[in-house]
Amino acid sequence: xxxxxxxxxxxxxxxxxxxxxxxxxxxxxxxxxxxxxxxxxxxxxxxxxxxxxxxxxxxxxxxxxxxxxxxxxxxxxxxxxxxxxxxxxxxxxxxxxxxxxxxxxxxxxxxxxxxxxxxxxxxxxxxxxxxxxxxxxxxxxxxxxxxxxxxxxxxxxxxxxxxxxxxxxxxxxxxxxxxxxxxxxxxxxxxxxxxxxxxxxxxxxxxxxxxxxxxxxxxxxxxxxxxxxxxxxxxxxxxxxxxxxxxxxxxxxxxxxxxxxxxxxxxxxxxxxxxxxxxxxxxxxxxxxxxxxxxxxxxxxxxxxxxxxxxxxxxxxxxxxxxxxxxxxxxxxxxxxxxxxxxxxxxxxxxxxxxxxxxxxxxxxxxxxxxxxxxxxxxxxxxxxxxxxxxxxxxxxxxxxxxxxxxxxxxxxxxxxxxxxxxxxxxxxxxxxxxxxxxxxxxxxxxxxxxxxxxxxxxxxxxxxxxxxxxxxxxx
Amino acid sequence: xxxxxxxxxxxxxxxxxxxxxxxxxxxxxxxxxxxxxxxxxxxxxxxxxxxxxxxxxxxxxxxxxxxxxxxxxxxxxxxxxxxxxxxxxxxxxxxxxxxxxxxxxxxxxxxxxxxxxxxxxxxxxxxxxxxxxxxxxx
Numbered sequence: 001x002x003x004x005x006x007x008x009x010x011x012x013x014x015x016x017x018x019x020x021x022x023x024x025x026x027x028x029x030x031x032x033x034x035x036x037x038x039x040x041x042x043x044x045x046x047x048x049x050x051x052x053x054x055x056x057x058x059x060x061x062x063x064x065x066x067x068x069x070x071x072x073x074x075x076x077x078x079x080x081x082x083x084x085x086x087x088x089x090x091x092x093x094x095x096x097x098x099x100x101x102x103x104x105x106x107x108x109x110x111x112x113x114x115x116x117x118x119x120x121x122x123x124x125x126x127x128x129x130x131x132x133x134x135x136x137x138x139x140x141x142x143x144x145x146x147x148x149x150x151x152x153x154x155x156x157x158x159x160x161x162x163x164x165x166x167x168x169x170x171x172x173x174x175x176x177x178x179x180x181x182x183x184x185x186x187x188x189x190x191x192x193x194x195x196x197x198x199x200x201x202x203x204x205x206x207x208x209x210x211x212x213x214x215x216x217x218x219x220x221x222x223x224x225x226x227x228x229x230x231x232x233x234x235x236x237x238x239x240x241x242x243x244x245x246x247x248x249x250x251x252x253x254x255x256x257x258x259x260x261x262x263x264x265x266x267x268x269x270x271x272x273x274x275x276x277x278x279x280x281x282x283x284x285x286x287x288x289x290x291x292x293x294x295x296x297x298x299x300x301x302x303x304x305x306x307x308x309x310x311x312x313x314x315x316x317x318x319x320x321x322x323x324x325x326x327x328x329x330x331x332x333x334x335x336x337x338x339x340x341x342x343x344x345x346x347x348x349x350x351x352x353x354x355x356x357x358x359x360x361x362x363x364x365x366x367x368x369x370x371x372x373x374x375x376x377x378x379x380x381x382x383x384x385x386x387x388x389x390x391x392x393x394x395x396x397x398x399x400x401x402x403x404x405x406x407x408x409x410x411x412x413x414x415x416x417x418x419x420x421x422x423x424x425x426x427x428x429x430x431x432x433x434x435x436x437x438x439x440x441x442x443x444x445x446x447x448x449x450x451x452x453x454x455x456x457x458x459x460x461x462x463x464x465x466x467x468x469x470x471x472x473x474x475x476x
Numbered sequence: 477x478x479x480x481x482x483x484x485x486x487x488x489x490x491x492x493x494x495x496x497x498x499x500x501x502x503x504x505x506x507x508x509x510x511x512x513x514x515x516x517x518x519x520x521x522x523x524x525x526x527x528x529x530x531x532x533x534x535x536x537x538x539x540x541x542x543x544x545x546x547x548x549x550x551x552x553x554x555x556x557x558x559x560x561x562x563x564x565x566x567x568x569x570x571x572x573x574x575x576x577x578x579x580x581x582x583x584x585x586x587x588x589x590x591x592x593x594x595x596x597x598x599x600x601x602x603x604x605x606x607x608x609x610x611x612x613x614x
Contacts, residue, residue, distance in 0.1 A: 018523075036562065036564075037519060037524055037525035037528045038507050038510055038511055038519075038528050038529075038562075039507065040484040040485075040510075043519065043522070043524065046519070046522045046523055047522045049522075050521075050523050
């Protein structure tokens with residue numbers, strides 16, 4: 001009898017295994033029909049069938065499917081990826097962010113070594129540990145202290161300006177903040193130029209700006225263009241500064257470097273607004289689907305003629321970035337024929353500038369023929385949910401927590417330029433234990449009772465859910 | 477489907493030579509003896525009936541315990557309940573006593589659908605090993 005792959009991959013239930021055993025015994029004349037629970041033979045057959053099910057359901061399908069991308073999973077998939085495609089799976093990464101320590105008047109100085117300080121965010125309970133040594137000055141501030149999450153994972157996504165950070169390892173008189181400025185810091189620069197940007201103004205909303213140097217020279221001589229939120233590049237010519245960029249209150253000034261050519265043709269400068277306290281976003285182990293996608297895309301790397309899939313694989317395979325990249329969109333630029341926009345995002349949306357910079361450097365060192373790949377994160381769009389929901393009085397607290405988790409998972413999962421469905425929000429809220437009903441007419445996304453579409457063919461957006469949710473909870 | 481038929485003679489451990497049991501009163505008495513030595517829910521680990529067995533963890537739970545009269549009465553009720561789980565057992569009367577050495581003696585008699593059954597058990601206070609004698613009805 002020929003055994004098919006499908007048979008090997010099909011799980012067996014214990015009932016099926018037990019009945020099969022009884023069938024064999026019955027055929028040999030055993031009185032199988034008279035064995036109640038507790039009888040000797042039945043108990044033995046149940047024990048044997050439970051072991052059989054474990055083997056048939058867990059081991060055989062994993063072994064049989066381990067050599068096929070469609071059927072391999074986790075450990076087998078990772079082995080297949082490494083052995084056949086020369087791809088290591090991206091391991092989980094830990095969040096790294098900047099915290100400011102402030103000593104009250106008369107407190108300090110407090111010297112510390114790496115690992116001495118443990119902080120916790122009150123809202124999430126997440127803990128972080130300092131990465132390097134330093135000293136909190138007497139009655140002063142120590143900004144820019146790097147802290148690393150206690151464990152790797154995407155759940156370490158605490159907001160900036162938390163206001164609720166405490167030292168587990170106490171330093172009397174010291175308070176903590178994790179401020180995010182108006183702009184990401186530093187401006188991420190890729191290229192050989194020695195110049196930099198100074199940012200100012202009062203930015204309006206969330207944006208990502210990419211500056212491209214179109215011709216070399218000093219500030220005021222080099223011509224440059226900008227791309228706002230993934231829209232087509234706009235040339236500003238050979239000017240040293242621009243105010244109120246795109247009408248969004250962003251001021252940019254080109255500042256010459258100390259020596260050499262300040263601004264070199266092809267150099268890029270990337271920044272976003274508002275800034276973030278996070279330097280590296282924590283992420284989970286690479287998912288099976290992502291690893292399978294990279295394996296399939298591996299074939300494109302064998303060709304001298306690049307495909308979009310090739311750049312997708314590069315973006316997801318950047319060393320040190322790891323599994324921070326969970327979404328990639330590759331699109332030819334609508335205006336410049338050799339430019340390829342590579343939009344990347346992580347599990348919590350837009351990636352930190354440093355991460356985007358790392359991906360850009362990795363991709364830029366591997367271009368095909370005349371391609372000019374430009375890596376960027378989507379602009380983050382704040383999503384505010386509202387509506388009146390009715391919940392059981394005794395389950396209010398758990399329902400509220402569950403609703404926040406469900407909405408975060410859904411909105412984060414919509415992806416770059418996805419659509420947030422009003423009906424799906426209502427459906428997910430109704431599935432929460434304790435929820436009695438929802439006044440559907442009151443449910444809105446950003447004050448509009450309609451689906452919310454992110455981005456379009458020339459702009460790239462990812463959603464950022466406003467927490468706490470703006471729902472009105474009525475207990476019944 | 478009748479619950480009587482043929483089964484292997486066994487209380488707990490496998491014997492060197494398996495013996496078939498066909499006497500209905502001994503079949504049911506052995507079933508009861510096994511139920512008393514199986515913690516309720518233990519069969520669930522192999523996917524079988526989770527309600528089979530003795531609540532609280534089998535006969536060994538009573539070994540070397542100081543039991544008040546009320547606790548002894550509760551123990552007897554527990555043993556009877558485990559036995560009555562089989563629909564073949566119509567009634568059962570259990571009495572327990574402790575020897576000077578602390579060993580537990582159980583006397584049980586009852587009516588099954590095919591007639592009376594009897595069993596006597598002794599649980600050693602040192603080894604917790606249970607030995608049962610099954611008596612055929614008159």
